[in-house]
Amino acid sequence: MGLFDSFRAMLGISAESDATTKADPEDLFGMSTAYLTMEADLRFDSADEAALCFSSVDSTDFADTVDAVEDILTAGGEETGTEFRRHTDGHGYNWVVLADDDPEDLVTSVHFAADEFIERGYGSRLLAALFGFERDGDRAYWIYSFRRGAYYPFAPQGTSTRNQSLEFKLESVLDGELTIEDDESYWYPLWPSTRNGHPWE
Known part of the structure; x- marks a missing residue:
């Protein structure tokens, strides 16, 4: 399943009907302690980047909302x-990508951005928040699905293969610390476009 197929599933009728847990932006703060656990127990360091993915609406009000999000992040x-930085990928999805060597600042910034969308009535346009980690050349991500109100691990190997054993290890260590999606069919792969790239690039 490619990036477009993953998002299509997230936005499709099935995903809408299955989104029984309302996403709470406060869930994002769970990642603050998860960064510590990832480093102490699994030797994964922060990749110093995180990202928020959302779909757009062709309206002036939504454009004003995006401007307000950028103003908050600038301040x-x-x-x-x-x-x-913000960009639109080849499938028309929008990304706000944040860079900071302090994981706490990344979590806070993603929360501020997501909360602004929700407060302005566009919470349904939020797709996912991604937090990146690195260890000895390997990359792993915790992805928060706004459709499901839960996290899941993603460990890509290149652009089309995932390290499922590592994903299950991440799940076992962080279970209880994060609200983890218990239905693995919703662990959508968000493939990077290049072997050493991030999904948001």
């Missing part, structure tokens, strides 16, 4: 040094 960056 926050003046205090924390967190940098951000």
Whole structure:
């Protein structure tokens, strides 16, 4: 399943009907302690980047909302040094990508951005928040699905293969610390376009 197929599934009728758990942006703060556990128990360091993915609406009000999100991130960056950029991928999905060597600042910035979308009535446009980790050349991600209100691990090997044994290891270690999606059919792969790239690139 490719990136487009993954998002199509997330946005499809089945995903809508199965989204029985309302996403709570406060869930994102669970990642603050997860960063510590990933480092202490699994030797994974922060990749110093995180991302928020959302689909757009062709309206002036939505454009104003995106501008407000950027204003919030700009103001926050003046205090924390967190940098951000926004781009639209080849499938028409929008990404806010954040860079900071302090994981706490990444979590806070993603939360601020997501909360602004929700407060302005566009929570349904939020797809996923991604937090990246690295260890000895390997990459792993915790992905928060706004459709399901839960996290799941993703460990890509290249652009079309995933390390499922590592994903299950991440699940076993972080279970109880994060709200983890218990239906593995919803562990959608968000493939990077290049072997050493991130899904948001």
